[in-house]
Amino acid sequence: MNFQIALLLGQDGITNGAIYALLALSILLVFTVTRILLIPLGEFVTFGALTMAAIQMGKAPALEWLLLALTLIECGLDAYHFRSNLGSKRIQTMVLKVAYAVVMVVLIQMLPLAELPMAFQALLTLALMVPLGPLMYRLFFQPLADAPALVLLIVSIAVHVAMVGVGLLLFGPEGARTEPFSDTAFRLGPVMMKSQTLWVILVSILLIVTLFLTFERTLYGKALRATAVNRTGARLLGISPVFAGKATFGLAAFIGSLSGILIAPITTLYFDSGFIISLKGFVGAIIGGLISYPLAAVGAVAVGLIEAFSMFWASTYKEIIVFTLIIPFLIWRSMTSHHVEDEE
Amino acid sequence: MSTANTSTVTNTGPGKPLLEVKDLRVAYGKVEAVTGIDLTLREGQLVTVIGPNGAGKTTLLSAIMGLLPSKGEIHFDGEDYVSPEIETLVGRGLGLVPEKRELFNTMTVADNLLLGAFQRYRRGDDSYEQTLSEVYSLFPRLWERRQQQAGTLSGGERQMLAIGRAMMGKPRLLMLDEPSLGLAPLITREIFRIFADLRRQGVSILLVEQNARAALKVADYAYVLEGGQIAMQGPAAELANDSRVIEAYLGLASKHQELLSS
Ligand SMILES: Nc1ncnc2c1ncn2[C@@H]1O[C@H](COP(=O)(O)OP(=O)(O)OP(=O)(O)O)[C@@H](O)[C@H]1O
Ligand SMILES: [Mg+2]
Numbered sequence: 001m002n003f004q005i006a007l008l009l010g011q012d013g014i015t016n017g018a019i020y021a022l023l024a025l026s027i028l029l030v031f032t033v034t035r036i037l038l039i040p041l042g043e044f045v046t047f048g049a050l051t052m053a054a055i056q057m058g059k060a061p062a063l064e065w066l067l068l069a070l071t072l073i074e075c076g077l078d079a080y081h082f083r084s085n086l087g088s089k090r091i092q093t094m095v096l097k098v099a100y101a102v103v104m105v106v107l108i109q110m111l112p113l114a115e116l117p118m119a120f121q122a123l124l125t126l127a128l129m130v131p132l133g134p135l136m137y138r139l140f141f142q143p144l145a146d147a148p149a150l151v152l153l154i155v156s157i158a159v160h161v162a163m164v165g166v167g168l169l170l171f172g173p174e175g176a177r178t179e180p181f182s183d184t185a186f187r188l189g190p191v192m193m194k195s196q197t198l199w200v201i202l203v204s205i206l207l208i209v210t211l212f213l214t215f216e217r218t219l220y221g222k223a224l225r226a227t228a229v230n231r232t233g234a235r236l237l238g239i240s241p242v243f244a245g246k247a248t249f250g251l252a253a254f255i256g257s258l259s260g261i262l263i264a265p266i267t268t269l270y271f272d273s274g275f276i277i278s279l280k281g282f283v284g285a286i287i288g289g290l291i292s293y294p295l296a297a298v299g300a301v302a303v304g305l306i307e308a309f310s311m312f313w314a315s316t317y318k319e320i321i322v323f324t325l326i327i328p329f330l331i332w333r334s335m336t337s338h339h340v341e342d343e344e
Numbered sequence: 345m346s347t348a349n350t351s352t353v354t355n356t357g358p359g360k361p362l363l364e365v366k367d368l369r370v371a372y373g374k375v376e377a378v379t380g381i382d383l384t385l386r387e388g389q390l391v392t393v394i395g396p397n398g399a400g401k402t403t404l405l406s407a408i409m410g411l412l413p414s415k416g417e418i419h420f421d422g423e424d425y426v427s428p429e430i431e432t433l434v435g436r437g438l439g440l441v442p443e444k445r446e447l448f449n450t451m452t453v454a455d456n457l458l459l460g461a462f463q464r465y466r467r468g469d470d471s472y473e474q475t476l477s478e479v480y481s482l483f484p485r486l487w488e489r490r491q492q493q494a495g496t497l498s499g500g501e502r503q504m505l506a507i508g509r510a511m512m513g514k515p516r517l518l519m520l521d522e523p524s525l526g527l528a529p530l531i532t533r534e535i536f537r538i539f540a541d542l543r544r545q546g547v548s549i550l551l552v553e554q555n556a557r558a559a560l561k562v563a564d565y566a567y568v569l570e571g572g573q574i575a576m577q578g579p580a581a582e583l584a585n586d587s588r589v590i591e592a593y594l595g596l597a598s599k600h601q602e603l604l605s606s
Contacts, residue, residue, distance in 0.1 A: 219458060219465050226448045226459050233446030236409070237513065238434030238463040 004190045009308040015197045015266065016280075017304020018204035019259045023281025024288065024300040025211065026252040031290055032228035033248045034241075035149050036141055039156045041281070042274025043163035044129065044256025049264035050167070050271065051125045051257075053176035058114030062170045063128050068101040070135045077139070104128060118181060122261050126254065133253025134246035141249075145241055160275065167271035175273075178264040200262045207255065208297065224248060280307070280322060287329050299329075353578050355565045359387035361419070362517055362548050363408070368416035370400075370407045377403040379572040380416070385517065385565075390539060390549040392559040392580065394593055395569035401552040402443045404569070405519050408550075409433065409440045420517070435463050439515030443522055445506040449495030453486055456494050456505055460512025472512060479508040482538055499526045507535065511542075518542065519550040524558070536562050556593040560584040568593070 023041060030038040047063065054061035075094040082090055104127060113121070140159050144151060180196045187193070215221035227234040227244040235241065256278075260269070267273075284300025303322055310321040363385040370378040378400045385391045393401050407414040410430045421436055448456050457479060461472035480487040483504045489497065494505060507523055520539075524532040532555065539549055540562050553559035560566055563580035568589065576583065583589050 219462060222451070222455055222459055223462050225451065226455075229448040229450050230446050232411070232442070232444075233448055234459075235411075235430050236434070236440055236442060236446060237459055237509070238431045239459070240429070240431040243431075 005312065007189065007191045009312055010305065011191070011193060011197055012311075013305035013308030014301065015200045015304070016263075016307060017301035018201050019263055019277070020281045020284050020300035020303050021297040022204055022207060022255050022259050023278050024284030024296040025208065025293060026255045027278070027281055027285045028288060028290060028293060028296050029224075030248045030252050031285070033224055034137075034141065034145075034152075034245050036152045037156055038249075038252055039153075039160040039275075039278070040136070040163050041252055041256050042276070042278030043160065043167060044133070044253050044274075045260040045263075045277055046167060046269050046271060046274040047132075047163075047170075048125055048129050048257025048260030049178070049269045050171040050176055050260075051128060052121060052261050052264055053178050054171065055113045055116070055121045055124060056118075056178050058112070060108045060113070061128070064101070064105045064108045066166065066170065067128060067131060067135075068098075068105055070132070070139065071097050071101040074135055074138050100131070118179070125261060126257055129257035130250055130254045133249035133251070136253075137245045137249035138242075142242055142245060145245070164272050164274070167274075171271050173271065175268040175270040176264070177268045178261075180265040194266075196262075196265050200266075203258070203262055207258070211251075212293075220247070276319070280304075283322065283326055286326055289333055354382075355384040355386065355389075355391070355577070357386055357389070357564070359389065360422075361385065362387045362389075362421060363550065364417070364419040365404075365408065366417040366419075368404070368407060368414055368418065370403050370412055370414045372403075377572055378407065378414075381569075381572075381574055383567060383574070385548060385550055388543065388546055388548055389564045390543045390551060390562055391565045391567070392551045392553055392563035393567045393569055394553055394556045394559060395575075396592075399569040400572040401569055402521055403572075405440060405521050405550070405552060406442075408519065409438065431463070434513060434515075435467075437514075437516030439510040439513050439518045441506045441510045441518070441520045441523060443525075445502055447494040447497075447502060447505060447509070450493060452491050453494055453497070453505055454490040456509050457486070457490075457512050460509035461514075463513060472514075475512055475514060479511055482511075483508055500528060500531055503527055503535075504531075507538075515547065517548045517550065519552075521552045522554055523551070524553065524555050532558065556589075557584075560589075560594075 023045070026041055027038055030036055030041075051061040051063050075098060078090070078094060079086065107124070108128075111124075113124075116124070136159065140155055141152065144155060180194070181199050182195045184195045185192045186195070215225055223234065223239045224244055224247060226237075227239055227241065231241065234244070263269070280303050281300055283303050285296045287299025287302070288294075288296025303325065306325065307318060307322050310318045314321065361384050363383070365381055365383040368378055368381045368383075369376060381400075381404060383391075383393075383404075393404065395401055403412065406412045408418055408420075410433055420433065420438060423436075448459065451459075457476060458472075461475065464472045480490075485501055486504055486508055489501060494502070497505060503523060503526065507520070510518060510520075523535055523539075527535065536558050539551065543549055543562075551559055551563065560580045560583060566578065566580040566583045567574050568576040568583070576586065576589065578586070584594070
């Protein structure tokens with residue numbers, strides 16, 4: 001291997017690593033705030049990418065109907081739950097939610113999807129995807145908020161399996177790739193850098209910095225951290241677990257589908273590619289011990305680099321090498337970490 | 345002999361009831377820890393609940409706050425709630441300093457305090473900055489430690505933080521579960537003075553205390569809880585002179601003090 005190949009591999013590794021870092025952060029965020037290991041995170045990635053691809057081909061992605069259906073179910077459940085004191089404010093919220101879904105359906109049917117500028121296509125994809133996060137929390141996890149972590153894990157796996165099926169139904173078995181954000185390429189020493197690589201890295205860094213500032217500086221971000229630190233304490237201050245759950249799932253849906261949009265021009269994604277991708281983010285999260293955000297991000301970038309280099313040396317064993325990586329980390333963690341008292 | 349212990353006594357007085365509890369029952373599994381409690385707190389009052397360990401005081405406060413499912417009626421501010429959502433209650437002005445404090449240990453003192461004003465912030469009420477400086481001037485200790493993690497505070501500082509955090513929500517009814525637990529006598533006197541101050545500002549207070557002497561001194565009305573039931577109730581000054589209360593809750597302490605002073 002010479003310097004040029006190393007640079008190329010490094011470029012690939014860092015690009016993927018940046019995506020894994022975003023996913024690792026989402027997994028950590030959702031896990032610490034809600035105790036849910038978000039296995040369906042990968043489906044947000046694939047759904048985002050495949051929706052973007054459908055829009056670019058001028059096809060209605062069919063996701064808008066899923067959004068409308070889930071919104072109607074949510075409103076039905078809420079109306080039943082609050083049947084005794086259905087205030088005007090609750091009704092107003094429900095009407096707004098349904099109206100949003102209907103507007104999305106109409107927009108998708110009416111707009112000349114393929115001709116739209118790419119930024120608008122991406123926005124449209126996000127507008128379809130992000131509400132699915134809070135909806136998923138409301139429908140599948142909110143009723144189980146006090147259940148043991150194992151139950152939450154099982155439900156999470158079930159939701160993942162169901163989403164893969166829905167993905168096949170909505171997008172079909174073919175893989176899809178989208179156009180790069182821009183066509184330019186430029187030289188970095190001896191190698192050409194694809195501009196998409198730069199997009200991925202820039203957007204990831206921007207997103208990570210924004211997330212950091214949100215959680216360190218804003219009261220809403222602090223409220224989510226507080227829920228992660230002490231659920232009862234947060235509830236006593238009026239920070240509802242439902243708010244926290246929906247907010248984190250919304251963020252996860254945003255980060256996941258944005259990741260999908262970012263890597264769609266580089267990788268061909270299928271309806272079932274999500275699991276492996278989020279699993280690599282998960283390896284990063286494990287390296288961070290499921291608590292440390294910076295460690296998780298660094299770990300995820302390392303996963304990307306190791307993946308790229310093992311592709312070069314032993315491409316058949318690439319996945320095995322990446323996933324075996326967990327073992328030494330688990331051993332190291334089990335030896336160094338001391339038992340932490342459970343707060344509850 | 346006062347009339348404090350007869351069952352016909354109720355908390356009458358000026359001000360309309362802010363909190364009314366009727367026939368409240370709370371069970372842990374099959375065991376009832378609170379077995380039919382009636383309790384009234386009027387607007388602007390400081391009401392104290394005293395009683396031995398395991399009497400059900402913490403259970404009572406948790407049920408009022410909506411942390412535990414309960415049977416019976418609870419009316420706060422005229423409205424009754426069946427299975428209340430804590431967020432709604434907090435929004436309507438109920439605050440609790442729980443027995444276990446429930447601080448955010450890995451966050452700073454300043455962040456803990458700010459989060460106490462979460463609902464006010466959400467409503468767009470930005471006068472919480474004002475409350476923050478009030479809390480800091482009440483507890484200068486917290487100001488000195490504002491960048492320190494809550495988990496590293498001393499026991500007494502944690503109590504102050506818990507009280508300060510609850511004050512940040514500007515509650516109309518502040519419920520406190522043994523706020524003087526583990527505090528040095530000087531600080532205890534200080535926080536009881538703060539409760540009296542808060543009451544003067546129009547905050548109603550429901551105070552659960554082991555320190556019966558101090559509690560009866562600041563309170564308007566008092567309940568004695570034993571075995572999950574109200575054993576005695578009456579104006580705090582009357583209860584403080586009741587022979588049974590003196591014997592059970594003040595007696596030892598006063599004898600002890602006589603010994604000390606002799
Ligand atoms: N989670 C629980 N499960 C089962 N029993 C409980 C639980 N919490 C409290 N109890 C029981 O309920 C009764 C009342 O407890 P509670 O904590 O309300 O007492 P308390 O008056 O606050 O006592 P203390 O003065 O010691 O704080 C006790 O007998 C206690 O053992
Ligand atoms: Mg108690």
